[in-house]
Every structure is written in structure tokens, then in C-alpha cells.
Amino acid sequence: MIPGTAVIWVKRDARLADNACLTEADRLGLEVLPFFCFEPSVLEADDTSAMHRHAQWQAVEHLRHQLRRRGADILIAHGEVVDKLAKLRERLPFTHLFAHQETGNAITYQRDLAVAQWCRERGITYREFPQSSVRRGGVNRDRLGEMWRSRIADCGPLPVPPIRQLAALRELAATTGFPGLLRVTPEEAWQPVSEADALTTLEDFLARRGLWYRGGISSPNSAFTAGSRLSVHLAWGTITARQVWHRVRARLAELDPAEPHAGRWRKSLQAFLSRLYWRDHFTQRLESEPALEFRSIHPFYRDVPYQNDGALHAAWREGLTGYPLVDAVMRCLAATGFVNFRMRAMVVSFACHVLHLDWRLIHPHLARVFRDYDPGIHLNQLQMQAGVVGWNAIRVYNPSKQLADWDPDCRFVRRWLPELRDQPAERILGGEPLPEYPRPVVPFAYRAKQMTDYLYGIRKTTEAKASTTAVYLRHGSRRKEQSFRTKRPKRPAPPSGPTLFDHLEGGEGR
Ligand SMILES: Cc1cc2nc3c(=O)[nH]c(=O)nc-3n(C[C@H](O)[C@H](O)[C@H](O)COP(=O)(O)OP(=O)(O)OC[C@H]3O[C@@H](n4cnc5c(N)ncnc54)[C@H](O)[C@@H]3O)c2cc1C
Numbered sequence: 475m476i477p478g479t480a481v482i483w484v485k486r487d488a489r490l491a492d493n494a495c496l497t498e499a500d501r502l503g504l505e506v507l508p509f510f511c512f513e514p515s516v517l518e519a520d521d522t523s524a525m526h527r528h529a530q531w532q533a534v535e536h537l538r539h540q541l542r543r544r545g546a547d548i549l550i551a552h553g554e555v556v557d558k559l560a561k562l563r564e565r566l567p568f569t570h571l572f573a574h575q576e577t578g579n580a581i582t583y584q585r586d587l588a589v590a591q592w593c594r595e596r597g598i599t600y601r602e603f604p605q606s607s608v609r610r611g612g613v614n615r616d617r618l619g620e621m622w623r624s625r626i627a628d629c630g631p632l633p634v635p636p637i638r639q640l641a642a643l644r645e646l647a648a649t650t651g652f653p654g655l656l657r658v659t660p661e662e663a664w665q666p667v668s669e670a671d672a673l674t675t676l677e678d679f680l681a682r683r684g685l686w687y688r689g690g691i692s693s694p695n696s697a698f699t700a701g702s703r704l705s706v707h708l709a710w711g712t713i714t715a716r717q718v719w720h721r722v723r724a725r726l727a728e729l730d731p732a733e734p735h736a737g738r739w740r741k742s743l744q745a746f747l748s749r750l751y752w753r754d755h756f757t758q759r760l761e762s763e764p765a766l767e768f769r770s771i772h773p774f775y776r777d778v779p780y781q782n783d784g785a786l787h788a789a790w791r792e793g794l795t796g797y798p799l800v801d802a803v804m805r806c807l808a809a810t811g812f813v814n815f816r817m818r819a820m821v822v823s824f825a826c827h828v829l830h831l832d833w834r835l836i837h838p839h840l841a842r843v844f845r846d847y848d849p850g851i852h853l854n855q856l857q858m859q860a861g862v863v864g865w866n867a868i869r870v871y872n873p874s875k876q877l878a879d880w881d882p883d884c885r886f887v888r889r890w891l892p893e894l895r896d897q898p899a900e901r902i903l904g905g906e907p908l909p910e911y912p913r914p915v916v917p918f919a920y921r922a923k924q925m926t927d928y929l930y931g932i933r934k935t936t937e938a939k940a941s942t943t944a945v946y947l948r949h950g951s952r953r954k955e956q957s958f959r960t961k962r963p964k965r966p967a968p969p970s971g972p973t974l975f976d977h978l979e980g981g982e983g984r
Pocket of ligand 1: 700702705706751752753754813819847848851
């Protein structure tokens with residue numbers, strides 16, 4: 475006899491492999507009903523976009539396909555989760571609700587608390603399983619490395635377990651489908667998000683693209699192919715850091731020192747593993763201090779007098795600031811949902827330090843245009859690049875210098891700014907007035923100095939320094955956490971031959 479039914483609440487974890495919810499249900503001999511809910515409160519939030527809705531849609535659709543191949547199905551609902559679970563319970567007296575822990579925004583955090591309470595009141599066993607090294611509620615930073623070892627490095631990913639689902643549940647699930655109202659027509663440039671795509675992307679990275687990782691991820695031209703491009707999969711949970719970690723470690727172990735480029739491969743993959751670790755480092759900060767969504771981590775930087783000029787905000791969002799690289803990045807993001815780390819950092823630094831826009835003001839738009847939006851990384855990076863964390867160097871990226879360094883032939887800029895397509899690179903780099911293109915909306919150097927003088931003014935005070943130590947002890951990284959770090963990279967030649975992401979590289983014409 476089956477001892478009960480577990481509803482498996484699918485959130486940012488639409489996958490079969492390394493799925494602790496499915497594994498535990500199998501261990502307990504429970505029948506399972508996977509359940510996904512499109513929640514109006516999440517969909518209507520100002521940090522959600524059609525790009526995100528589509529990512530989840532695609533991931534869940536693929537999961538449904540995989541489940542059906544195994545003789546099971548997923549129930550798809552549209553409404554607030556507690557209401558939908560209550561409705562479901564009228565038809566199906568389930569005994570267990572399993573989910574993965576999620577470090578999200580305040581809306582999903584409150585929702586998770588409400589679901590836990592609803593289960594408690596009904597005697598339903600509610601369990602949340604970790605899917606990273608992040609510890610719910612917080613952790614002593616000195617123990618982060620240990621958490622990583624015990625949850626990620628020292629135990630391999632879970633295999634896909636048998637899925638027990640009787641015909642009645644399958645039939646119930648099969649009557650549900652994706653709400654037509656929410657259908658989104660995807661843009662061709664949006665990166666596909668599914669468990670199968672995650673594995674293909676990882677293998678493609680390890681077979682070819684990864685060789686160019688170290689040094690290749692700084693340029694907006696090469697990062698589309700040199701980066702792992704796993705961020706969408708990690709963000710939406712179609713793969714776990716544990717799966718990636720163990721696969722990369724295996725690749726490193728297989729490296730034959732005699733094979734061509736073995737040294738470059740090793741350094742690239744080690745640099746990649748460091749970043750995988752940073753992911754949890756930043757997510758843990760938000761998990762430990764959810765108020766980070768609304769205020770800077772450092773109390774002395776909570777009242778920076780930003781101007782928040784509406785016209786400058788609009789010019790930044792639309793890619794019309796008169797700074798070609800900033801504008802190209804903003805338009806590329808709106809179309810593809812992706813740019814590399816350096817370019818993300820530059821547009822935030824430009825918005826906060828030069829346009830004097832509050833990081834909280836620019837947050838929702840950036841979240842919406844990142845296909846890989848992940849609140850833990852995103853909110854922390856916004857604060858770091860805005861210079862309000864207190865202990866990181868205050869870094870102002872000069873867009874003209876970044877253009878000369880990382881897009882010297884203006885390939886990327888000309889691709890995303892059609893009005894500059896026929897202009898020679900020297901004219902764009904020279905910063906002279908260009909026909910049909912706006913003049914800079916503000917002077918860079920003067921405005922950047924105003925803001926950095928203000929931020930350094932705070933930093934120098936004895937009171938701020940004392941507070942920095944306290945905040946750092948609670949949230950800062952520890953030296954031993956950084957053991958995967960490698961030296962500064964040299965810029966490589968781009969990969970030769972076709973790769974999975976060629977159609978998105980910063981080539982001519984679009
Ligand atoms: C302002 C700003 C906002 C950002 N917002 C997001 C976000 O919402 N979602 C997101 O996934 N990344 C974010 N990043 C980090 C980084 O830019 C992207 O993870 C990276 O560009 C994705 O490309 P990739 O998968 O090829 O990364 P790779 O370089 O191949 O890195 C592998 C993985 O490590 C993680 N990672 C990489 N860099 C960092 C970092 N600096 N900090 C923490 N984790 C990292 C990501 O999960 C990434 O997929 C942000 C960076 C900045 C400066």
C-alpha cells in the first residue's frame with residue numbers, strides 16, 4: 475500500500491536530476507504529484523518580466539515532457555499558491571508537501587512563510603530541501619566554506635529516482651495546462667531554458683568554449699561564447715551548482731597534461747569554479763539579511779542624495795545617453811537578456827555614479843531585462859557597483875575607456891546602435907558628435923567626481939569605519955573561501971569554428 479501522497483511544489487527547480495524532493499518521496503515510498511503555480515503576485519511584481527515568465531514556462535513545459543515519458547504528469551495552476559493548494563486538497567488529501575529552498579525577493583519569502591503555516595495548521599508534512607550551500611536564515615560566515623564542502627563538493631548530485639504516480643493523479647494533472655492568458659512569444663535571441671538545454675550548454679562549454687573563459691569573459695564580443703552561459707539555468711534551477719561542480723571537477727581530472735592547451739583549460743575551469751562559489755556567497759547575504767532588497771548593506775550609505783532625474787533614468791533605460799557602449803549594452807540587454815559581468819557592472823556604475831540614480835530605482839528595470847535574474851546575486855552586485863557596500867573599492871567604469879579596451883573596433887556598439895552602423899570606429903572612439911546620435915546627457919568626469927567625493931567622504935569618517943568592520947564580519951568573504959582564485963587573465967583569441975552561441979556574438983549586422 476502507498477503510504478501517502480507528496481505534492482512536489484516546483485518553483486525555480488524544474489528538473490528531474492539532483493532533485494531532493496523527488497528523491498525523498500521515493501525513499502518514503504510516496505506517490506508524487508508535481509505542481510507548478512503561476513502566481514499573480516510574483517508575475518505582477520516590478521522585478522518580473524515576460525522574459526522570466528517565458529523562462530519558467532519553457533522549463534516547466536520541458537519537465538512535463540520528461541515526466542510524461544516516465545508515465546507521470548505535472549499539475550499546472552494559475553493563482554496564489556495557498557489558494558490553489560487549498561483547492562487541490564479538496565480533491566486530493568495529500569500528506570506531504572516538498573519544495574526546494576528559494577532565496578528570492580520579499581514577495582516569495584512571505585509566500586513561503588504562508589505556505590509553511592498553511593501546512594502546519596493542517597498537519598501536512600512540509601519540507602524544504604536546500605539546492606545550494608546557502609543555509610536558510612543565515613550562517614556564521616566562517617562556516618561558509620564548510621557548508622560548500624558538505625553540500626556541494628563532498629557529495630555528488632542525486633540520480634533521477636523512479637516516479638510513482640497512479641492513473642488517477644496523472645489524469646487530474648493532465649486536465650491542467652498553461653494559462654493561455656500568460657502566453658509569451660519568445661524573442662529568437664532569448665536563451666532557451668530547460669533541463670536538456672542546461673546539460674547541452676554545460677557539455678558545449680567543457681568541450682570547446684571553456685578554453686576561452688579566462689580572459690574571454692570581459693569583452694562583450696567574446697563573452698557570449700567564452701562564458702559558460704549557465705546563469706539562466708542556475709537561476710531557474712534547470713541545473714544545480716552541484717551538478718556543474720562535479721562535472722567540471724571530472725573534466726579537470728580527465729585533463730591530460732600532454733593535450734594541447736591543458737594549462738589554459740585548467741586555469742579557465744578553475745576561474746569558472748570560483749564564480750560558481752561566489753554565487754552562493756552572495757545569495758547567502760540576501761538569505762541572512764532580506765532587507766538588502768530595500769536598503770544598502772552598510773548603514774552609512776542608506777541616505778545617499780541621488781538626484782533620480784526622470785529624463786536621465788529614461789535615457790539610461792532606452793539606451794540614449796550619448797555614451798555608445800552604455801547605450802549598446804542597454805539595448806543588447808533588452809533584446810537578448812544577457813551581457814557579461816563587466817558590462818553589467820559598467821551600466822550600474824554609470825547610472826549611480828554619473829547619472830546619480832539610486833540603485834533601488836534602477837533595480838527593477840535591470841532585473842526585468844536579465845533573463846538570468848537571480849535576486850541574491852543581483853541585489854548584492856547592484857550595491858557593490860554603486861559603491862554602497864563600504865569595503866569594496868569604489869569603481870567608476872569610464873565608458874569611453876571600456877569601449878577602447880573591450881570593443882576597439884566598435885563591433886558590439888555598431889551591432890546594437892543601428893544609427894552608428896556606418897560610422898568608422900575612429901569617429902565613435904574619438905567621442906566626436908555623430909549624426910542621429912544624442913550628445914552625452916551629462917559630463918562624465920565632473921559628475922563621477924561629485925559622487926565619488928561624496929562616497930569617499932563617508933568612508934573616511936571614524937564612525938563609518940567602525941561600522942564597516944561590523945558589517946564586514948557579518949557579510950564579508952573570508953580569505954580561505956577564495957582558494958579557487960587565479961591570477962589576472964590575458965585576453966585570448968576568440969574561439970574558432972561554430973559554437974552554440976555564435977548567433978548572439980557581437981558580429982556585424984543584425
Ligand atoms: C549589476 C550586476 C547584476 C548581476 N545580476 C545577476 C543576476 O541577476 N543573475 C546572475 O546569474 N548573475 C548576475 N550577475 C553576475 C554575472 O554578471 C553573471 O552571472 C554572468 O555574466 C552570467 O554569465 P555566465 O553564466 O556565462 O557566467 P560565468 O562567468 O560562466 O559564471 C558561472 C556562474 O557563476 C555565477 N557567477 C558569475 N559571476 C558571478 C558574480 N560576480 N557573482 C556571483 N555569481 C556569479 C553565475 O551563476 C554564473 O552563471 C550580475 C552582475 C552584475 C555586475
